[in-house]
Amino acid sequence: MTKGLITTKRIGVLMGGESSERDISIRSGLAVYQTLQELGYNSVLIDVSKDVVNVLKKEKARVAFLALHGGIGENGAMQGMLEVLGIPYTGSGVLASALAMDKEASKKIFLYHGLPVPPFKAVTSNELRVTSKNKDSSLVTRNLSPIFDLPWVVKPVGEGSSVGINIVKEENGLASALEKAFQFGKKAIIEKFINGREVHIGMLGSRVLGGVEVRPSLEFYNYEAKYTSGLTEYIIPPQIDSEVYDKAKESAFNAHTAIGCSGATRVDLKIDESGIPYILEVNTLPGMTGTSLLPKIAQSVGMSFKDLVEEILRLAFKESEGSKTK
DSSP: OOTTOSOOSOEEEEEOOSSTTHHHHHHHHHHHHHHHHHHTOOEEEEEOOTTHHHHHHHTTOOEEEEOOOSHHHHSSHHHHHHHHHTOOBSSOOHHHHHHHHOHHHHHHHHHHTTOOOOOEEEEEHHHHHHHTTTOOHHHHHHHHOOSSOSOEEEEETTOOTTTTOEEEOSGGGHHHHHHHHGGGOSEEEEEEOOOEEEEEEEEETTEEEEEEEEEESSSSSOHHHHHSTTSEEEESSOSSOHHHHHHHHHHHHHHHHHHTOOSEEEEEEEEETTOOEEEEEEESSOOOSTTOHHHHHHHHTTOOHHHHHHHHHHHHHHHHTSOTTO
16 A cells, blocks of 8 residues: 555546436536546546446456435436445445435434434325315415414425425425425425524534534525535524533534434534524435535535535545444
């Protein structure tokens, strides 16, 4: 092994794919690939397709740096394939990836561990279809509305980057919001909207890197606010009480651990007016673009983008010594 490099093996940077987050994944992949090249690693870009196994073999990739977001790249499917091929990869293992991507499953695990999550209700597309077959929107509201107060956040169970999310302020808007969410899967979550500050905590291995508070100029931190420069203000560290910040970091660490995550993750929270940090979700493959939060958090604690990429790679080899599927 060359001095200074973690590995001399060829690294395949997996990006793109066919999820709704393809464009962001490509941006993450290009940033990671360029950094690996500058650091002197033998690396290659791989745009994931149904032929990905053959491409990995053709390119002689022996390590996978996952820059995929959403879909099969983040739900455990890609991780399972790499396990079968015996290729070490960055990020969390099969089970942790699958659980984190399923918002209903992860919320139940958080509740089991005593971690606060917003009140929620899961709804299937079949329930909406059966309930609304007579086109009576009031019936949809009556049968599918949760027992907690408005406003509600309606989101697909298995998407990231706020794709398919809508805020419902009046009950008659529920059916429309659910229909939009079901464009991305057969199950949706209706979640109580938590009025408060939005804070994201970065995790790296078993350590808390720090956090960032996001203040979008739009209604909420949606896809456009996340990836359009200038639409969101980022405050590092978050402008919250130090005890509340410590509590948020502790909750993030516990969420990361409860799911069984490894590598780099980003835990998204909403902190209400009483200082309770509600966990929204854990992102097992956080963005690595110019506007992404994890690199911003890392930079705030003196870790450059190059340092971050190398540490993620180092953690992948550390995890591969054991079994990520445990």
